[in-house]
Each structure stands twice: as C-alpha cells, then as structure tokens.
Amino acid sequence: MNQLTPHQVLAMPAGDLALQTSESLFQLKNDAAGLQALAKAVVDHLDRALDLKYSKQAHALRLAAGKDTGVVHFDDGHVQVTADLPKKVDWDQKKLADLVRRMTANGDNPAEYVEISYRVSETKFNAWPETLKSAFAPARTLKTGKPGFRLALLKE
Numbered sequence: 001m002n003q004l005t006p007h008q009v010l011a012m013p014a015g016d017l018a019l020q021t022s023e024s025l026f027q028l029k030n031d032a033a034g035l036q037a038l039a040k041a042v043v044d045h046l047d048r049a050l051d052l053k054y055s056k057q058a059h060a061l062r063l064a065a066g067k068d069t070g071v072v073h074f075d076d077g078h079v080q081v082t083a084d085l086p087k088k089v090d091w092d093q094k095k096l097a098d099l100v101r102r103m104t105a106n107g108d109n110p111a112e113y114v115e116i117s118y119r120v121s122e123t124k125f126n127a128w129p130e131t132l133k134s135a136f137a138p139a140r141t142l143k144t145g146k147p148g149f150r151l152a153l154l155k156e
Contacts, residue, residue: 004028006035026151058083 009017009028020028054076061072062085069087073080100110110116120136128136 003031006032022151023153026153029151054081054083057081058085 004012004020004024009032017025057074058072058081061074061083062068062070065072069085071082071084073082075081096114100114100116103110103113120140125133125136125140
C-alpha cells in the first residue's frame with residue numbers, strides 16, 4: 001500500500017481522496033487521529049510549562065491592577081506575553097428558578113433581569129403521548145450535525 005503523507009492528503013481534492021481504497025482511507029484516518037492526539041498532548045504539555053513559567057507574574061500584575069481575572073500583558077525578552085485568566089460564572093439553576101418564581105409572584109418581570117431558555121430532552125419528547133407531542137411539535141426544529149464515519153478493519 002502506497003501511503004500518502006499528511007501534506008499529500010491536504011493537497012489532494014476530497015473527490016480524489018474518496019477514490020482511495022477503504023483500507024487506505026482507514027489507515028489515513030487512523031494516522032490522522034494519532035497525529036491529532038499527539039498534537040493535543042504537545043499543546044497541553046506546553047500550556048502546563050507556560051503556566052509554570054508565567055502564572056506568578058501574571059497573578060502579580062492582575063493583583064496590581066485590582067482584578068482577579070482577565071488579561072494582562074508583559075514582556076519576556078523579545079516576546080510579549082498575553083496572559084488571560086477568563087472569568088467563568090456558573091449559576092445555580094434551581095435557585096434561579098426560585099428567584100424567577102418569586103419575582104413573578106411580586107409582579108416583577110424576570111425577563112428584564114434574567115435570560116430564560118427552555119429545553120426538552122429528545123428522549124423524553126419521543127416517549128410522550130401523541131397529544132402532548134403535537135402541542136410541542138411546532139416549537140421543535142430538527143437540525144442535523146456534521147456527518148461522521150468510523151472505519152474498522154474486518155478480520156480476514
């Protein structure tokens with residue numbers, strides 16, 4: 001089997017690539033997955049090293065600026081470092097629902113303060129009786145995701 005390099009794969013039109021044998025496509029897909037896993041491991045390892053190298057300096061600059069999170073910039077030799085510690089806020093859904101109910105009971109409009117979204121589990125929806133399904137069906141839009149294919153070699 002004449003194996004293509006990743007650069008050759010990228011240079012080849014998808015239509016031509018589709019003409020390859022299933023065994024070749026299987027090997028290319030597995031090789032690409034291995035490269036992807038390796039690249040992710042390298043990036044993760046480098047990110048840990050950058051954190052070890054720069055986190056204290058970034059923390060000190062954030063403290064000096066009076067903030068716990070956010071972006072700070074500093075130079076290290078001929079390299080400008082941008083250190084970002086994003087803010088991640090989680091809201092307790094049960095407590096928010098209780099607050100929204102209390103606001104509504106007091107005559108306030110919670111939509112002025114809170115973004116409210118609704119979801120229906122597809123598994124639960126499919127288990128509903130037809131009368132309930134038909135009431136909710138106009139609010140439901142079905143979209144498809146990106147198609148995926150897994151290849152496995154069959155034992156000979």
